[in-house]
Amino acid sequence: MKFVNKGVRKKDSIALVTGKPVYTDDVTQGCNLVVKLLRSPHSHAIINEINTEKAKKVPGIECILTYEDVPKSRFTTAGQTYPEPSPYDRLILDKRLRCVGDPVAIVAGLDEKSVDKALGLIKVKYEVLEALLDYRTAIDNKIIVHPEDDFKTLCDVGADNKRNICSSDAMEVGDVEKDFKNCAHIIEETYTTKANNQSMMETFRTQTSIDTYGRLTVITSTQVPFHVRRILSNALQIPKSKIRVIKPRIGGGFGAKQTIVSEIFPAIVTWKTGKPAKMVYSRKESFTNGSPRHEAEMKIRLGADENGIIKAIHMFSLWNAGAYGDHGPTTVGLSGHKAMTIYNAASYKFENEVVYSNTMGAGAFRGYGATQGFFALESAVNELAAKLNMDPTVLRMNNMLTQKNVGKIMPTYYNEELKSCTLDKCMLKAKEMINWDEKFPSKDIGNDKVRSVGCAVAMQGSGISSCDVGAVEIRLNDEGFYTLLIGATDMGTGCDTILAQIAADCLDTDYDNIVVHGVDTDLSPYDTGSYASSTTYITGMAVVKTCEVLRDKILSEGARLLGCKPEDAEFDGKQVVCAGTGKTISLAEIGYASYVGTNAYLTATRSHFSPTSPPPFMAGLVEIELDKLTGKIDIIDYVGVVDCGTVINPNLARIQAEGGIVQGMGMTLYEDVKYDENGRMLNDSFMQYKIPSRMDVGKIRVDFESSYEPTGPFGAKSIGELVINTPAPAIANAVYNATNINMRSLPITGEKILTKMINNGQN
Amino acid sequence: MQIKLWINDKEYIDDVLPDTLLLDFLRSKGQLSVKRGCETSNCGLCTVILESKPILSCSFLAVRANGLHVTTMEGLQEEAAEFGNFLADEGAEQCGFCSPGFIMNVLSMVKELNNPTEDEIKKYLEGNLCRCTGYMGQLRAVRKFLLLKNNREVSHEVC
Numbered sequence A: 001m002k003f004v005n006k007g008v009r010k011k012d013s014i015a016l017v018t019g020k021p022v023y024t025d026d027v028t029q030g031c032n033l034v035v036k037l038l039r040s041p042h043s044h045a046i047i048n049e050i051n052t053e054k055a056k057k058v059p060g061i062e063c064i065l066t067y068e069d070v071p072k073s074r075f076t077t078a079g080q081t082y083p084e085p086s087p088y089d090r091l092i093l094d095k096r097l098r099c100v101g102d103p104v105a106i107v108a109g110l111d112e113k114s115v116d117k118a119l120g121l122i123k124v125k126y127e128v129l130e131a132l133l134d135y136r137t138a139i140d141n142k143i144i145v146h147p148e149d150d151f152k153t154l155c156d157v158g159a160d161n162k163r164n165i166c167s168s169d170a171m172e173v174g175d176v177e178k179d180f181k182n183c184a185h186i187i188e189e190t191y192t193t194k195a196n197n198q199s200m201m202e203t204f205r206t207q208t209s210i211d212t213y214g215r216l217t218v219i220t221s222t223q224v225p226f227h228v229r230r231i232l233s234n235a236l237q238i239p240k241s242k243i244r245v246i247k248p249r250i251g252g253g254f255g256a257k258q259t260i261v262s263e264i265f266p267a268i269v270t271w272k273t274g275k276p277a278k279m280v281y282s283r284k285e286s287f288t289n290g291s292p293r294h295e296a297e298m299k300i301r302l303g304a305d306e307n308g309i310i311k312a313i314h315m316f317s318l319w320n321a322g323a324y325g326d327h328g329p330t331t332v333g334l335s336g337h338k339a340m341t342i343y344n345a346a347s348y349k350f351e352n353e354v355v356y357s358n359t360m361g362a363g364a365f366r367g368y369g370a371t372q373g374f375f376a377l378e379s380a381v382n383e384l385a386a387k388l389n390m391d392p393t394v395l396r397m398n399n400m401l402t403q404k405n406v407g408k409i410m411p412t413y414y415n416e417e418l419k420s421c422t423l424d425k426c427m428l429k430a431k432e433m434i435n436w437d438e439k440f441p442s443k444d445i446g447n448d449k450v451r452s453v454g455c456a457v458a459m460q461g462s463g464i465s466s467c468d469v470g471a472v473e474i475r476l477n478d479e480g481f482y483t484l485l486i487g488a489t490d491m492g493t494g495c496d497t498i499l500a501q502i503a504a505d506c507l508d509t510d511y512d513n514i515v516v517h518g519v520d521t522d523l524s525p526y527d528t529g530s531y532a533s534s535t536t537y538i539t540g541m542a543v544v545k546t547c548e549v550l551r552d553k554i555l556s557e558g559a560r561l562l563g564c565k566p567e568d569a570e571f572d573g574k575q576v577v578c579a580g581t582g583k584t585i586s587l588a589e590i591g592y593a594s595y596v597g598t599n600a601y602l603t604a605t606r607s608h609f610s611p612t613s614p615p616p617f618m619a620g621l622v623e624i625e626l627d628k629l630t631g632k633i634d635i636i637d638y639v640g641v642v643d644c645g646t647v648i649n650p651n652l653a654r655i656q657a658e659g660g661i662v663q664g665m666g667m668t669l670y671e672d673v674k675y676d677e678n679g680r681m682l683n684d685s686f687m688q689y690k691i692p693s694r695m696d697v698g699k700i701r702v703d704f705e706s707s708y709e710p711t712g713p714f715g716a717k718s719i720g721e722l723v724i725n726t727p728a729p730a731i732a733n734a735v736y737n738a739t740n741i742n743m744r745s746l747p748i749t750g751e752k753i754l755t756k757m758i759n760n761g762q763n
Numbered sequence B: 001m002q003i004k005l006w007i008n009d010k011e012y013i014d015d016v017l018p019d020t021l022l023l024d025f026l027r028s029k030g031q032l033s034v035k036r037g038c039e040t041s042n043c044g045l046c047t048v049i050l051e052s053k054p055i056l057s058c059s060f061l062a063v064r065a066n067g068l069h070v071t072t073m074e075g076l077q078e079e080a081a082e083f084g085n086f087l088a089d090e091g092a093e094q095c096g097f098c099s100p101g102f103i104m105n106v107l108s109m110v111k112e113l114n115n116p117t118e119d120e121i122k123k124y125l126e127g128n129l130c131r132c133t134g135y136m137g138q139l140r141a142v143r144k145f146l147l148l149k150n151n152r153e154v155s156h157e158v159c
């Protein structure tokens, strides 16, 4: 392997570090209609009357649309494989408004000033309704968020819109109640996590135009170009064949851009007016009407015998979908299926309900529900360790999946077989790196400060088993270089680079000999998109398969040109050699020949899906310093050791891990979507919604304990989402080890810690 | 109102509205390296150099730049690439959207601070948010870059 497992630079690095115009807003400069939305000031209301006459007269205004002007068929904006498990509960513009910021009218004009003026001149008479703001009271509430009769689900997800239920599900393996009866220790607690904003640096943005053939071209910052095409076709009721979606560089997504957010509005403006249009979400809009992580409440029952061997796990997850059900039914599943699977137990029970309320709709965020689940379950495991007076790392070593379990069927993980796992090695290495045995549980260092450590483990999946597909096409060009066409979306994670590394090794060629092309739905082979930690694993395997086919073609064509049988010839990446005659033909010559006369143009394409979704694993250990006078937490050191199978690009994997850990720290310590009593988001800017800065994160150290995943390309599994899952439970554990206080709700602020300490008489 | 300013040493005379932000003015003049990540002077993505100081162009009116020199990354391509290579070697230009603002500030820091400690580096760059990398890779890149710079200066002194 010359390129796999090497930290090669990203293909696009020079463009990125020299500030080249490569993002959506840069590549669409020029004359575009400015598109903005009039947004609802109320969290629940009906539009009784809307008058746009005056606004339409503002010079420069080209188009104003209200609910009367848009198609009436419901859809979901969740970027998932069809048929989407998310309910079809939206219209482009609806008479009923379900959260503050819901779109009331679309305004498009020649410049921002005229659009802003027009927005102020639209007269709306709202019938303000009582809002449902506490999701815990949603089921069978008298307020119904989606009373409409055309609400529909394509899959049976246990939805009941008249009861505010977006989805519900339950499963049991073994007999949980029976096993609890035999448990010497039971932990039974409730944990809550808040909605978090992905806060990618580039907000949502889309430009649309009509091309020479009368088709709608959509240039957009998205993780899911092919889903965008389908959703637009659904929402606008225009045939898919009339839509082309192009993805330039993306300034981060983290799941936010797995929902289509800014696409529909300029698209419908362009479709109606024939003119190019662009919509750029402000940071505020990204906060108030993006697609944040689902707020959740999780009840855990955890039972163990007197030696601390876990026997039974029962988990109940209640999820706030907010106004719309995007990704609700699927994210909730991961909170149990991923979190519970990491522990060997005799029986498991998992129940979940996702409910509607009048807060903003939620969506995908790195970790996709597993993050919330791991906070709850890992915290419960830490509480169990405390109850047993045991080192939590030891308790885990006795109960979690380890190398010994390879070959095990995982009943809570759709009966998939565990084929690779070095989580035990990860844990041991992490302990050594942070010097756990010496530091556990805490040390008073004087001055009212305590240093303590905390731990957690986590897993994720690699793609969605038997569902999502990745395809690639590789062409041999004249002069012997290759073009790699992919449908997967590089959102900064470096998949263009990683897939080229894989291709280079499979074709025995130089990494620079491979040109990668980002996604254009007219040209790229189909790929479900970049989410579910699927790209390296799924699309990577498609690259491996495609290279095999292309190699065969090169060999046959070379042999034919040399006048020998393919079975007598060999291809070493540079030339085809004929064994009998010793004659050779170079790849460049084959390339040239393939573009002339009767010779064959050499190209191959293969797609890949996987019947399994092998979990990557991670152990995360943290050292904090806690100020007993103020409750303030300082992160001193965070150690994360990851088993992601074979590491394809150690540099990029390390950055992913470091970045994910920091996002996890933000979620743990302060990121908190807050509403006022009318359902309006209070902290809708970076002034108030704080994400970690470089002063807040202490030292982060990442290492790998590779395994070999037989179903992945070169033995690789995923890394993207896994890495956000350990900070919350690990930090909560460290707080406990410093104060004996269990923080069961995020974020863990100094204020909350101090209040609890005061209530405990500790301060 | 009419203003005259220099962008990367090129003179521009233009009419701007009193509320036009320098950020928007620069982008309208093709300086597309200048990014907006917030509107509230919190993220540092819009950092450009005014005369010799880094400023946040999202919180600076274009009219205030009247008579002054503005430098964007388009005017510092070589310096940007020199440091940018260190960033790329760490993989720390993940989505890259924060990179121009961050690099502009790093280049200013190198001019302003002599042999900064790790804490001084972090403090100087505190206003540059990055949601992708977790900052460690950026720090590694800065440290390696400074090491190279210092060695170079030392070797200059020697000869």
Ligand code: FES
Binding pocket: B035, B036, B037, B038, B039, B040, B041, B042, B043, B044, B045, B046, B047, B056, B057, B058, B059
């Ligand atoms: S855009 Fe200027 S600081 Fe964020």
Ligand code: FES
Binding pocket: A201, A251, A252, A492, B092, B093, B094, B095, B096, B097, B098, B099, B129, B130, B131, B132, B133
């Ligand atoms: S690299 Fe994406 S925000 Fe910094």
